[in-house]
């Protein structure tokens with residue numbers, strides 16, 4: 519299953535109807551929450567199964583939720599039911615922090631499954647409730663999947679922007695004989711904050727994807743947000759007050775910027791994952807062993823590092839990579855990455871974790887890129903921590919940069935496809951200037967009078 523997000527081209531009327539649908543979905547969501555709270559207060563069990571919720575919906579009768587039709591309302595019930603059972607399962611497994619859905623939201627995404635909507639070319643037709651004409655909207659680009667593979671569309675908003683998420687069942691990629699990924703060729707992937715992925719492959723080849731652009735984006739966003747909040751703090755409404763128009767504008771702007779930031783980071787993470795998969799397919803790598811750092815992320819490491827870890831969004835990053843690998847026909851193995859960046863790949867002895875990017879072994883004198891050391895060690899870990907294969911440490915390293923679309927980013931400095939740096943390119947000499955004054959003569963001050971100029975020439 520693959521999902522792509524597509525923007526919408528809407529008239530003001532269509533826009534209003536779309537937001538109406540999302541608001542109605544929010545009403546459905548709030549009704550379910552209210553119903554279950556009411557039941558809990560009376561000691562009754564919660565209604566959580568999809569079928570039972572659907573019965574409650576049909577008891578409410580048609581037309582309760584504005585323009586939203588039954589199918590759309592049921593998708594909200596499905597969302598609630600899935601969230602409820604996921605929380606129940608986590609609680610049963612001993613995670614006391616897992617909570618059942620409890621927060622009301624004004625706008626909730628609506629999903630339409632195959633057969634309910636029609637999608638042709640760039641036009642999408644969504645059903646509306648009884649007595650309403652169907653909603654026809656235009657997409658701002660072609661859906662990147664063949665139409666017959668599309669399984670569902672989800673209408674959602676981010677701030678004031680509307681999107682549809684198109685989910686399609688895309689078959690696994692096929693290859694010409696002799697070029698398909700070979701499961702015996704293993705590459706280890708070390709996910710990191712500075713380099714989202716460092717991959718150590720067979721044949722002494724490695725790939726490093728730089729994520730500095732993502733970190734810069736995160737940093738600038740944080741700084742900008744801080745400044746905005748500080749200037750507006752005095753205008754925040756008191757409890758029970760309605761915010762001023764200016765405050766509401768500020769809030770809208772804030773939401774817009776948050777949404778943009780999220781989109782930028784996600785796009786960059788997808789780019790990083792795509793780079794890795796493209797690289798792996800080219801080298802016929804059939805197994806990616808990925809180091810999973812999530813075991814150690816719960817530890818408190820101070821506010822700065824905690825923030826860094828949260829901004830990393832490693833769950834999403836790994837999900838991107840896994841999805842794309844499965845699509846390309848590459849097997850994915852997740853292993854615990856503990857200790858992989860502090861073990862020497864050459865002599866297997868523990869070395870204190872390096873502070874910089876360079877790993878040096880004090881026992882055998884081995885030296886290499888720290889993240890690739892992690893990747894090489896991960897490649898050797900099979901499921902359950904067993905040492906399986908031994909790839910030689912990469913010598914040929916490919917450098918790529920994620921987040922090329924972010925402001926102020928270009929190709930990686932070590933990318934040979936990069937055009938020459940502007941400082942080293944031969945340029946014109948510019949306008950002719952007088953020769954500098956001979957040694958010992960005072961240089962005229964900038965913007966001084968003509969007399970100074972004449973002495974200079976003389």
Ligand SMILES: [Zn+2]
Pocket residue numbers: 862863864865866867879880881882883884
């Ligand atoms: Zn060593």
